[in-house]
Amino acid sequence: MGFDNNYTYKFEIGDDEENLLPIAGGITSHDTDFSEDEEEEAYYDLNGGKEKYYTGITAAYSYSGHRKFADKAQEYIRDKVFKLTRRDCFFKVTEPDGRIISGEATIGGIKISGGDANARSDFECTITFKGLPKDEKPNEVEVTGVTLNKTTLSLAVGANETLAATVAPADAADKTVTYASDDPTIATVTPVQGKVAGVKAGTANITATTANGKTATCAVTVTSA
Structure with missing residues (x-):
């Protein structure tokens, strides 16, 4: 142009x-x-x-x-x-x-x-x-939703596992996803990679959020090692 x-x-x-x-x-x-x-x-x-x-x-x-x-x-x-x-x-x-x-x-x-x-x-x-x-952007395909490979997850204290997010539709322009824990004293998560780690026994929710605000949640249960 x-x-x-x-x-x-x-x-x-x-x-x-x-x-x-x-x-x-x-x-x-x-x-x-x-x-x-x-x-x-x-x-x-x-x-x-x-x-x-x-x-x-x-x-x-x-x-x-x-x-x-x-x-x-x-x-x-x-x-x-x-x-x-x-x-x-x-x-x-x-x-x-x-x-x-x-x-x-x-x-x-x-x-x-x-x-x-x-x-x-x-x-x-x-x-x-x-x-x-x-x-x-003009003609940009918007994200309509996001899902996680797991909706529940059980971890021992000290163990870790990585969640995987899938953004829809497949041709969406911005597939950026960030992860957050609602209780980092129970389970932490890396904001970009989605790596969840158990801190102490209890439950926490890990939420994946797209750039335009679509979310998916995984309920995490941390057990004593």
Whole structure:
């Protein structure tokens, strides 16, 4: 596809996904700010060197231009100026290649006027997603479910066994699965490999979760060695 101009982006805002208004009229430019939360840890196998990893991200889109009265999206945003506890909205970004970023968001940094006497009034706002938005590629096959090779598992203390997850459909684009234990004092699990280890006698649930939130669970019983 190559390069494309910024105006081919499509931005929409509204109360919900079914009632969206285009943010376009009067807008001259937009910018993004994806602020990441990062941590660093030094490990022995890195010879004391550090590994950087990320724990969160805040995705914000800011707009500037001129106040276009009667534009539906600008009026929607204007109505939020003094409703400080009602700045929530649904926000959708369609990129030139068809990728869609969408989710619940909040509106801030609203500027509805400003400028010289013989100039058009300024307009600005920033829309920030709440948590992680959905990020969908065009024609991408979504995961519809996940299963584990075992729904129950019995282990002795100190023993281990690896679970295997199968993601459906087979041609799903993102088959990433992470594992977690609801009681690591009973049984632990490696988050990527799914290797379960018995810690002490008792029961725990191991849950496999796909990137889009589908889950499967294995009930683990740990017995005394």
